[in-house]
Amino acid sequence: MKYHDNNLLDLDRKYIWHPYTQMKDYESRYHILIKKAKGMKIYDHRGRYYYDTISSWWCNILGHNIPRINRSIKKQIRKFEHVLFAGFTNENAVKLAQKLVEMAHPALEKVFYTDNGATSIEAALKLSYQYHQNTGIRTKKRFIFLDNSYHGDTIGAMSVSGASQFNNVFNELFFKAYNIPSPYCYRCPVKKESSSCDHECLLPLKKLLKKRAKEISGIILEPLIQGAGGMIIYPASYLDKLYDIVKKYQVHIILDEIAVGFGRTGKMFAYQHSGIRPDFICLSKALTNGTLPLGAVLTTRKVYNAFYDDYPENKTFFHGHTFTGNPISTGVALTTLDIIEKKNLLGRVEGLSTLLNDLLLEKIKDIEYIGDLRQAGLVAAMEIVKDKQKKRFFPEKERIGWKIYLEGLKHNLILRPLGNVVYFYLPLTITPGEIEIITSKFQDVMKKVFY
Ligand SMILES: Cc1ncc(COP(=O)(O)O)c(C=O)c1O
Numbered sequence: 120m121k122y123h124d125n126n127l128l129d130l131d132r133k134y135i136w137h138p139y140t141q142m143k144d145y146e147s148r149y150h151i152l153i154k155k156a157k158g159m160k161i162y163d164h165r166g167r168y169y170y171d172t173i174s175s176w177w178c179n180i181l182g183h184n185i186p187r188i189n190r191s192i193k194k195q196i197r198k199f200e201h202v203l204f205a206g207f208t209n210e211n212a213v214k215l216a217q218k219l220v221e222m223a224h225p226a227l228e229k230v231f232y233t234d235n236g237a238t239s240i241e242a243a244l245k246l247s248y249q250y251h252q253n254t255g256i257r258t259k260k261r262f263i264f265l266d267n268s269y270h271g272d273t274i275g276a277m278s279v280s281g282a283s284q285f286n287n288v289f290n291e292l293f294f295k296a297y298n299i300p301s302p303y304c305y306r307c308p309v310k311k312e313s314s315s316c317d318h319e320c321l322l323p324l325k326k327l328l329k330k331r332a333k334e335i336s337g338i339i340l341e342p343l344i345q346g347a348g349g350m351i352i353y354p355a356s357y358l359d360k361l362y363d364i365v366k367k368y369q370v371h372i373i374l375d376e377i378a379v380g381f382g383r384t385g386k387m388f389a390y391q392h393s394g395i396r397p398d399f400i401c402l403s404k405a406l407t408n409g410t411l412p413l414g415a416v417l418t419t420r421k422v423y424n425a426f427y428d429d430y431p432e433n434k435t436f437f438h439g440h441t442f443t444g445n446p447i448s449t450g451v452a453l454t455t456l457d458i459i460e461k462k463n464l465l466g467r468v469e470g471l472s473t474l475l476n477d478l479l480l481e482k483i484k485d486i487e488y489i490g491d492l493r494q495a496g497l498v499a500a501m502e503i504v505k506d507k508q509k510k511r512f513f514p515e516k517e518r519i520g521w522k523i524y525l526e527g528l529k530h531n532l533i534l535r536p537l538g539n540v541v542y543f544y545l546p547l548t549i550t551p552g553e554i555e556i557i558t559s560k561f562q563d564v565m566k567k568v569f570y
Pocket residue numbers: 235236237238240269270271272341346347375376377378403404
């Protein structure tokens with residue numbers, strides 16, 4: 120069979136079921152066939168380009184198609200592609216583990232590799248659970264999570280994620296976990312104003328731990344930004360307050376840095392804006408600049424030691440994935456981190472973030488349907504409301520996000536609103552000129568959709 124762009128699109132429609140996609144929406148339109156990508160731009164088969172304003176699901180921290188990353192793949196592939204990671208190791212995996220430990224909190228000394236985000240969450244939950252089993256605190260079997268959180272689509276990750284359109288249907292498969300309110304300041308769950316807020320939304324956590332700490336293995340949360348739950352950005356002081364409450368109990372703090380890690384908020388890890396001391400951090404996405412699948416869980420020596428014993432004691436962590444520690448992926452991660460460091464990309468974030476905020480404020484000032492603009496570093500989110508005064512949502516059937524997505528494509532922007540929240544998740548390498556172009560195009564999109 121001879122392949123060309125049009126029959127590839129027909130074959131896509133014939134054979135492929137795309138993720139998070141109502142395939143019926145594609146009855147009358149094709150998916151976009153990507154031919155190349157460079158920096159912030161991706162190009163389709165018709166020669167159209169799009170600014171990837173969401174970093175391809177929050178991964179690319181350096182933009183697309185980075186020559187040094189491509190060279191690191193070639194360098195490794197000349198030696199070998201993959202060897203199992205139990206009983207065997209490889210240079211890139213070792214060097215990356217050392218690097219991650221150096222970058223994180225000094226208490227985090229051990230790295231457990233996984234394949235992606237959800238598998239990092241599964242591993243962290245199981246490690247926390249088994250830690251308590253291994254140390255004889257057998258009652259600690261439950262986890263606490265935040266409303267509006269998202270930790271992945273596997274059953275364990277969904278069990279500790281907030282209820283949503285994504286996971287509701289699977290509800291009866293979930294293991295039991297406790298939820299606490301989300302620090303959703305725009306729609307404060309305890310009806311406070313930011314001027315008088317003392318993080319009262321944490322009171323339920325206080326009460327829950329007082330009553331049930333002996334049941335609780337860990338609390339899991341996304342530091343600073345609840346991503347898929349609606350880009351809910353909250354102050355670092357919330358993390359400090361949460362830590363103050365949790366540290367009195369033997370309860371693990373599991374931080375999901377999968378979306379926010381590696382500089383997007385201006386620090387290497389988002390939790391570093393606070394003084395919180397995690398027991399686990401889960402990583403993926405930008406770890407390889409989104410080039411290849413890889414995840415990792417960092418944890419403490421204390422946790423590690425609880426599994427370290429003579430084999431017959433049965434304390435081993437019997438968990439792993441076929442591609443664990445893959446030398447090509449870990450090589451790419453090393454290169455990604457080296458570029459972030461050598462180019463001092465974290466040093467760029469503050470200035471770019473201010474510019475993004477200034478431009479957005481100017482561009483959206485006449486758009487009465489934006490109820491809230493929230494921002495952390497190079498992540499900016501806007502909540503679309505039908506009525507600003509009452510903060511009323513657009514009805515779901517109006518599919519406002521879908522309309523914005525389609526109009527965005529016409530204006531060379533990839534925008535993938537989360538419900539009624541439209542957002543930018545920009546790479547650290549973006550230029551001021553690109554921010555200017557993207558925000559102007561965004562203004563055009565919004566005017567077209569709403570006026
Ligand atoms: C905060 C967070 N945790 C976990 C995941 C799951 O990652 P993956 O899609 O690689 O399984 C995601 C994905 O978007 C995420 O944003």
